[in-house]
Amino acid sequence: MLITSAMGFGQVKEIFNKSYDAKDLKSLNLQFNGTYVEFSLSEDDKVHFDYTLEFENYSKKEIEHKLSEIKTEATIKDGVLEFKTSGSEAKNDVSYSLETLYGIEFEGDFINFKEKSNREFRKSKQYFLAINNSSRGKSLKEYLKNLREVDKNGNKKKINTKNVKILRTKFSIKLPPEIMIRVMAENSNLVFKNDINNQLVVNARTTQLKFQSIQNPFNILDVVNGSFRANFLEGGTYKFTHVDEVQVAQLKKVDVDTEFSNIKVGEIAEKVRIVDFNSKFWFHNFSQNFREFQMSSDYSEINLFFPEKSEYFIETYGYNTVHYWAKLITEIPPSRKKEHSKMMVIGDKENPNKIKIHITNGIVRFGEDFIDIGK
Amino acid sequence: MQQDIREFFKAEEELKTLPENHRKDFLDKLNAQKDTKKVSYLWLKIAAVAIVALTVGFSLFYNQPTEEISPMIAQVEAVEDKYLKEINTEWENFIAIANDEVLIARFEKRLKALDDDYQIISEQFKNDSNNILVVEDLVENLQTRLQILKDIQEHIKILNQKSEQNEKSI
Numbered sequence: 267m268l269i270t271s272a273m274g275f276g277q278v279k280e281i282f283n284k285s286y287d288a289k290d291l292k293s294l295n296l297q298f299n300g301t302y303v304e305f306s307l308s309e310d311d312k313v314h315f316d317y318t319l320e321f322e323n324y325s326k327k328e329i330e331h332k333l334s335e336i337k338t339e340a341t342i343k344d345g346v347l348e349f350k351t352s353g354s355e356a357k358n359d360v361s362y363s364l365e366t367l368y369g370i371e372f373e374g375d376f377i378n379f380k381e382k383s384n385r386e387f388r389k390s391k392q393y394f395l396a397i398n399n400s401s402r403g404k405s406l407k408e409y410l411k412n413l414r415e416v417d418k419n420g421n422k423k424k425i426n427t428k429n430v431k432i433l434r435t436k437f438s439i440k441l442p443p444e445i446m447i448r449v450m451a452e453n454s455n456l457v458f459k460n461d462i463n464n465q466l467v468v469n470a471r472t473t474q475l476k477f478q479s480i481q482n483p484f485n486i487l488d489v490v491n492g493s494f495r496a497n498f499l500e501g502g503t504y505k506f507t508h509v510d511e512v513q514v515a516q517l518k519k520v521d522v523d524t525e526f527s528n529i530k531v532g533e534i535a536e537k538v539r540i541v542d543f544n545s546k547f548w549f550h551n552f553s554q555n556f557r558e559f560q561m562s563s564d565y566s567e568i569n570l571f572f573p574e575k576s577e578y579f580i581e582t583y584g585y586n587t588v589h590y591w592a593k594l595i596t597e598i599p600p601s602r603k604k605e606h607s608k609m610m611v612i613g614d615k616e617n618p619n620k621i622k623i624h625i626t627n628g629i630v631r632f633g634e635d636f637i638d639i640g641k
Numbered sequence: 642m643q644q645d646i647r648e649f650f651k652a653e654e655e656l657k658t659l660p661e662n663h664r665k666d667f668l669d670k671l672n673a674q675k676d677t678k679k680v681s682y683l684w685l686k687i688a689a690v691a692i693v694a695l696t697v698g699f700s701l702f703y704n705q706p707t708e709e710i711s712p713m714i715a716q717v718e719a720v721e722d723k724y725l726k727e728i729n730t731e732w733e734n735f736i737a738i739a740n741d742e743v744l745i746a747r748f749e750k751r752l753k754a755l756d757d758d759y760q761i762i763s764e765q766f767k768n769d770s771n772n773i774l775v776v777e778d779l780v781e782n783l784q785t786r787l788q789i790l791k792d793i794q795e796h797i798k799i800l801n802q803k804s805e806q807n808e809k810s811i
Contacts, residue, residue: 355765357774361774363769363771363772364771364772365771366771368711368712369711369712369713369714369770369771370711370712370713370771371712371713371716372713372716372773372776409773412773413773416712472758491758508751508754508755510785526751526789543747544747544793565744565793565796567796586800587800588799588800588802597802627741627744627796627800629796629799629800
């Protein structure tokens with residue numbers, strides 16, 4: 267069913283608009299491929315889907331072609347509502363597309379590596395809450411900044427914004443609070459605008475994920491590539507593989523398995539366990555009663571700011587590992603028996619707030635207010 | 642595994658982080674390479690025109706138009722070529738200093754996964770070569786490969802700076 271209407275300068279096309287009573291549903295199975303979706307809380311115990319696209323500067327034929335590529339279906343079987351959509355290829359709420367006779371050229375820097383600073387300062391949990399809440403895609407001006415249109419003589423000129431096709435995706439799914447949710451996402455962008463207490467099972471590949479608070483002891487999230495941002499994670503197991511950006515304001519009662527990822531945590535709260543291979547970590551703060559933080563890793567780089575809110579006990583064991591703390595360097599070379607040796611002990615062993623790190627082939631840096639990483 | 646120890650130290654000496662002016666150097670090299678590319682495309686064009694002329698000679702109804710390569714595709718090809726060469730060099734440097742087969746196997750797998758992703762993004766690029774977001778994904782993929790190889794070498798270099806101190810208790 268397609269409904270067309272004119273809104274502003276663009277043409278609005280309705281892709282899918284349906285509501286389902288959650289009383290008859292045990293769970294939701296949502297499958298996204300190349301889609302931008304915003305989730306929020308349903309207030310009437312119904313699951314609501316509202317998916318529209320707004321086209322600007324598209325011809326009728328181009329709109330028809332785009333719509334023909336989008337496949338959306340919903341079925342209910344044995345109390346499971348299964349919803350699938352693919353083909354939009356919109357990874358953001360606003361997507362731009364250019365068509366030129368002789369092509370375009372990029373005038374920016376293709377070699378734009380993220381500059382590393384040598385000194386990193388401790389950041390507050392609030393800092394992470396603020397960045398995780400911010401949401402902004404590229405504006406048209408930013409998008410076109412480094413692009414130039416090439417004419418038939420090879421001359422370059424600025425791109426006329428009238429020649430840019432703009433696709434705005436408005437896809438909202440409203441979720442009732444009790445229902446179990448299973449999400450499979452590929453090449454997508456999912457934004458959860460409210461706290462989620464539902465049981466959540468997520469398999470995401472090359473997808474941008476953004477959450478507020480997720481709380482459920484039975485949650486299972488498996489994320490490969492893409493990015494992950496959340497304010498609070500409480501309960502469940504998380505797996506991050508090759509995720510270049512994991513930013514969480516607070517971790518609590520979670521088991522985390524990571525590999526080849528970059529993880530920044532604003533605050534470690536109660537009972538957090540991490541197992542890793544070759545990731546980089548920044549642990550900025552510990553909550554007042556964090557009880558126990560355990561970490562076991564191989565080829566990891568761990569940057570940890572000492573707890574400030576409570577007394578603590580730290581014990582580290584290492585094999586072929588280096589510790590840095592201000593000007594103090596502790597190293598454990600590889601042993602013949604290939605056993606871990608005790609490297610560092612701080613505080614009273616009886617203290618309930620414990621940090622235990624077992625690390626092989628790793629680098630651990632400790633800091634009070636800042637950590638120097640240039641060494 | 643036997644290895645000439647001089648090679649080992651040579652590899653370590655070569656292990657550097659990205660120099661501060663790497664962007665400019667790279668772009669300079671890229672521009673120089675673009676000129677070289679133009680020459681090779683000229684020959685390709687001449688060859689294509691010759692083929693078309695021959696084809697027209699056989700049939701008046703058959704005409705194969707020559708297709709201009711888009712500037713963006715040419716740019717991306719040049720960047721890709723340059724990056725892949727650097728990635729290959731860094732891979733050789735990495736396996737020269739890594740004495741952990743498990744680590745090498747994990748990196749091999751990681752790079753293979755990145756290459757598989759690259760092929761998927763390349764398909765998107767073929768269909769939409771004017772989409773700068775797809776181009777950014779391609780470049781980011783190449784940068785990630787290069788960066789993880791440089792990072793692990795830096796990591797190994799730090800671990801190899803051994804000292805006799807075994808335990809500190811504070």
